[in-house]
Amino acid sequence: MSKNLRVKSSSYIDETTRISFKFNGKKLFGFKGDTLASALLANDIHLVARSFKYHRPRGIMTSGSEEPNAIVQLHDNSSRTEPNVRATEIELYEGLEASSQNCWPSVNFDIGGINNFLSPLLPAGFYYKTFMWPASFWEKYEYFIRKSAGLGKSPTEADPDIYDHKYIHCDVLVIGGGISGIIAAKSAAKNGLKTLIVDEKPNLGGTTIYQNNDHFKINDENSSKWLQNEIDSLKNFENLEVKTRTSVAAYHGYNFVLARENLTDHIEISKRENKVRQRLLKIRAKKVITATGSIERPLIFNNNDRPGILLSSAIKKYADFYGVKSGEEIVLFTNNDTAYETALSLSDKGIKVKAIVDIRDANENRLIKSIKDLNIKIYNNHTVVDTKGHKRINKVSIMELSKDGTSVVGNKIDINCDCLGMAGGWTPAVHLFTQSGGKLKFRDSENIFVPNQYSSDQISVGACNGDFELNDILSILPDQINKYLGIDEESFKSVQVISSKDNNYRNIWLLPSDKILGKTKPFVDYQNDATAKDIKLALREGFRSIEHVKRYTTTGMGTDQGKLGNMHALGIIAETAKVQMGELGTTTFRPPYTPLTFGTIVGRNVGEYFDIFRKTPMHDWHVKHKAEFENVGQWKRAWYYPKNNEDMHQAVQRESKAARESAGILDASTLGKIDIQGTDASEFLNRVYTNAWSKLGIGKCRYGLMLNEDGMVYDDGVTTRLGENHYIMTTTTGGAATVLGKLEDYLQTEWPELDVYLTSVTDHYATASVCGPNSKKILSKLIPDLDLSDENFPHMSFKDTTIGKIKCRVMRISFTGEHSYEINVQANYGKSIWKKCMEAGKEFNITPYGTETMHLLRAEKGFIIVGQDTDATMTPIDLQMDWIVSKKKYDFIGKRSLYRSDTIREDRKQLVGLLTENPNEILEEGAQIVAETNKQPVEMLGHVTSSYFSPNLNKSIALGVVRGGKNMLGQKLFVPMENKIINVTVADPVFLDKENKRLNA
Secondary structure (H helix, E strand, O other): HHHHEEEEOOOOOOOEEEEEEEEEEEEEEEEEEHHHHHHHHHOOOOOEOOOOOOOOOEEEOOOOOOOOOOEEEEEOOOOOEEEEEEEOEOOOOOOOEEEEEEOEEEEOOOHHHHHHHHHHEEEEEEHHHHHHOOOOOOOHHHHHHHHHHOOOOOOOEEEOOOOEEEEEEEEEEEEEOHHHHHHHHHHHOOOOOOEEEEEEOOOOOOHHHHHOOOOOOEEEEEEHOOOHHHHHHHHHOEEEEOOOOOOEEEEEHHHHEEEEOOOOOOOOOOOOOOOOEEEEEEEEEEEEEEEEEEOOOOOOOOOOOOOOOHHHHHHHHHHHHOEOOOEEEEEEEEOOOOOHHHHHHHHOOOEEEEEEEEEOOOOHHHHHHHHHHHHEEEOOOEEEEEEEOOOOOOEEEEEEEOOOOOOOOEEEEEEEEOOOEEEEOOOEEOHHHOOOOOEEEEOOOEEEEEEEEEOOEEEEEEHHHOOOOOOHHHHHHHHHHHHHHOOOOOOOOOOEEEEEOOOOOOOOOOOOOOOOOHOOOOOOOOOEEEEEEHHHHHHHHOOOHHHHHHHHOOOOOOOOOOOHHHHHHHHHHHHHOOOOOHHHOOOOOOOOOOOOHHHHHHOOOOHHOOOOEEOOOHHHHHHHHOOEEEEOOOOOEEEOOOOOOOOOHHHHHHHHHHHHHHOOEOOOOOOOOEEEEOOOOHHHHHHHHHOOOOOOOOOOEEEEEEEOOOOOEEEEEEEEEEOOOOOEEEOOOHHHHHHHHHHHHHHHHHOOOOEEEEOOOHHHHHEEEEEOOOOOOOOHHHHOOOOOOOOOOOOOOOEEEEOOOEEEEEEOOOOOOOOOEEEEEHOOOOOHHHHHHHHHHHHHHHHEEEHHHHHHHHHHHOOOOOOOOOOOOOOOOOOOOOHHHHOOOOOOOOOOOHOOOOOOOOOEEEEEEEEEOOOOOOOOOOEEEEEOOOOOOOEEEEEEEEEEEOOOOOOEEEEEEEEOOOOOOOOEEEOOOOEEEEEEEEEEOOOOOOOOHHHHH
């Protein structure tokens, strides 16, 4: 480490704890408290990356989350590798390994750098214009385009770290731990409000905390000391929670805020085992105070992207906070007083400032006078017209500005330097405010957008509200906070501030050069190499919307999302198009504010927890009896029960014959169940289902179809009337949640006048379905006192009864076409009832069957499965279920769509049965169906939706959808497969017991 690059720092760097790390394979050292960026600068490393398009050398530019250049790959070739991480946000830890991205073979010698020499041939829109033709070339250059796309490398192994989610509720959420946030949080907590303050840095205080000179005083005390005392006082409030290393990612409606809390990213990897790496905080706040500060702007001039060119505020922070020199000979370039503040701070630490180039006319205030007293040369009304140096800046060229600032005059002056600091003013960080739905207004005096209309109970304070100076903040903030929180806090009203700075500011969006624009490279978006020339080209080519210009030039589309460059892009567009910036608006600020890892987003829902497993009350019994399972709508459903090394086909054949010949039992607990109550329950069902419900008697069941608004089948199930205003609806297993959501949506948005209440009760009940010729005998053994005659207990009815002392609801409904009963009991009695059924059915060889057998049995009867025999294009008429669509009802969901010209076409795909010429040949589900095979191209008529071998019919059967199918009974069609063509005959979809005699057997 070069000792002369370290200077006396604040107390935030522990120089007694030396940390080793690697960058591009080279072992280096830093101190505890360093970021990777500060440690690299301390090691005199400025070249850290290459730009995306031209592969130009790039170095560290900022000290925060707005960094566009210094993005690196962490721990390459490891399961913990992570691309596109900002060096400015990585806290140094022992064993950290980082490498440069987007360069080959190395960042020092990058073959891709040839793009820089070819840049005149690669203007904005180059890809759009070039790679459209000729089409035959695409396969030849696609490989190279894909190889060059992207920046870092994604991991190829599973992430070993642990992530978590946490819900937080508070009265007041304060976003930002700078001076404005500290004052706001203390005021809220002091008045008894449950308060949470979050900040993305490891410590609170913002920029004021390292303001160590006497040009900024609060109550006649150094501003940093005053603020530190206020931070220390926060520990006294039990109702105040402080979260550092916590970046707010998204601000949604109704003050719902998502934040990422880094818990172990700053810890040595070997010490992270079994510890949560990052936690996603889901915060719901009654009130939100946004104090996110502001971002310093760069200046746009020729070759403003070389390593060694930093923001002035970053140079200051690296010196004051981290104790690191960004260079030995520094030149500052400014349009406001910020650079003078930096110069003074650097001089106090013995760091040489060669000159300050100021585009403003000569000005005098206490701060500038202090600089002059240090004999630092000031070039007023001058601009930088060029920089020199390849892998690091070594010279700047400056010239005097014309009176109107549109050109340069006089002779060029060259100044040797190894660092250039830019101070282009400040942009309020309004990203979270706009995410919440807030509206901005443009303030001409400082060329900034500030919050205007709030969409929720929130307020923006401090620099993010356009109040940049300490004296402005502390004169406005106390009353602002008191009014918002409805309190009267006196402690901050009497604060006195002394500041040596002025608000004098001159803005030029694109600084002139001694060369024409086409011969210069003034970069607006540093990562994507978007220049001012590109933006002007986009305007010449007809783009006017700021969103269109953004996409055409890729300005603001890098990992920093335009935090630095977007305001300049807006300014250049406005000036070129001769419109007001306020009329242009801004690009859309989308979440997340800073990137989130996938791990943070999913939390613990990875691996076996990626999707929850739901188990029925009888699950343990199924496991004990060797059931194979399939996943259906998060449920583990028994698929089939193999015996004596049976495969699935053999087990299903045995189970289905048992169900038809004697008795079978199915665990139907997973079917969705929705309890429906209210005086308008009947009217509600009338609107939801295609058939009529008003006259359904109490104690009766009815099958129904639901449609989408487009008339297509959405779900089906049996609904039972339990009382005058009480129903229970069953849905498909996989559709339970979406059906409930859809019905709730209608009740809340379309029919709020209906008195209806919906409750999901799927988990409340266990259901055992007993079917087969002996099912009545089994039930009579279970419930000897219940009259099971057809007169007392007909098909599609239910009875409340008991089995032993267990209350149950028995429904006589069937999905197999057999005489069947569904026994519904309280979930915790499910396993007991199942065992009782098995015991009662032992003499009848009762056989448990799974979902595969259930599918076969229902296919024999031509019963559909929504989602298998239907997709989003099938109407009830297509399914040959015209009988279920009421002709008398005034309306129901999807009714109007059933009569559209397209929906009533005769040649739509319709559900049919299919029988193979060879009865032992089973069709593949999904196979295409055609009318002829010797015509090219082959015209597809439809496809197979369900296919089985039926042991009860001793032949293969299938259901399919065929264009005009219901008028094709008996017609021969073909199913072409890879190595053969299968002959099929269109048949009635009901293969077994068309007269339904078995239901009452």
